[in-house]
Amino acid sequence: MNSASSRSGILLVDKPQGLTSHDVVARTRRLAGTRKVGHAGTLDPLATGLLVLGVNSSTRLLTYVVGLEKEYEAVIRLGASTTTDDAEGEVLERAAASDVEAVTPEAVVAGLAALTGDVLQRPSSVSAIKVDGKRAYARVRGGETVVLDARAVTISSIDVLASELVSTAAPGDGEPGTFRDVSVRVVCSSGTYIRAIARDLGDALGVGGHLTVLRRTRIGPFGIDRAHTLETIDADRDLLAPAAVAAELYPSIPFDASQAADLRNGKRVALDAENAPGPLAAIDPDGLLIGLFEIRGGTARVLVNFPTDGGAA
Structure with a gap:
């Protein structure tokens, strides 16, 4: 390779x-x-x-x-809260089977609807957020109690894919119990914690909740x-060219050889175009990504350049 x-x-x-x-x-x-x-x-x-x-x-x-916006598929298990808000933690509280059975699918949908939109979300205490220079999860593993400040995130949608009662063991203690597993698809902004959605839904419904499955299905x-698995990926064959990637992210503008040379040297290039705060992708005559730029006062101004190292489109 x-x-x-x-x-x-x-x-x-x-x-x-x-x-x-x-x-x-x-x-x-x-x-x-x-x-x-x-x-x-x-x-x-x-x-x-x-x-x-x-x-x-x-x-x-x-x-x-x-x-960029992200999409996940996850399974929320209602009926127990855990130290990590997922199945890898120890059980904090467990709900009685009767309380779990009383949670209707309609209540689940309503509870998730209340968590969507522009919201303030408190990240899981075992997140990678730094607290006084040390990762929160490291502090928790060291025996500290960590409560992080809520952060503004956007949760565009939470769709329920399935909802069913299950009898299984709780994480950590292995004791059998009755839970409701809710399969969801979440579309959200960067910085959103799906574990926190599981925790907050369980709290709102009064039975506790944690995450058992999480799969990211889209980024932008x-x-x-x-995507390719580690067993099948070929680092040469499967490499997406910088120009092709930039074109999926931003509008692409072709430049002639002289303009491309000027941009690569950090010079400003006059364009007959309206102001655009960017980023815009600059592509040279060979189909290579020059860099990302913006247009101010009819002039292209470089935001970041990329070396021409063979990553052709």
Whole structure:
């Protein structure tokens, strides 16, 4: 796979359960033959699904991917709250079977509707948010009690895909119980915690809740149907060219050879165009991504440039 070592681009990977996002990056570095690999948006080991990886100079593109809208499919288990708001934690409280059975599908839909829109969400205490320079999850594992401040997020929709009563063991203690498993599809802004949705729904319904399954299915225009597993990915064949990726994110503007040279040198280029705050993608005559730019006062101004290292469209 070393033929990909000098090329830049984006790889779409379907992360398996049990691996950290860093594990996937480490494996991809070996596959791509380069140390310059990064990812846009961490997935917990419990979670599966889409990771967008940048290779070589395309790690710069990740800045423009990480904040895009995301889509998840998840299973919320109502009937118990946990220390981590997911199935990997210890049970804090369990609801009686009769209370769980009294929760109707209609109540679930109403409870989720109340969590959608522009909301203030309190992140899970085991998130990667730093508290006084230390990750929140590390503080929790060290025995500290961590309560994070609520953050503004946008949860565009939460659709219920299935809702059923199940008899199974609770996480941590292994004791059997009655729970309601709610399968959902969530479309949300970057920074939203799906575990927090499970927790908040359980609190609102008075029975507790935690996450048992989480799969990210989309980041912006990139869907899980385009991703490759670590077993099947070819770091050369499956590399998406920077120009093609930028074209999916922003309007693309072609530049002639002289204009392209000026942009690459950081010069401003006169354009007969209206102001556009950008970013816009600048493409050279060979189909390569020059960089991202904006238009101010009829002039193209570079926001970020990308080296021409063979990542053709």
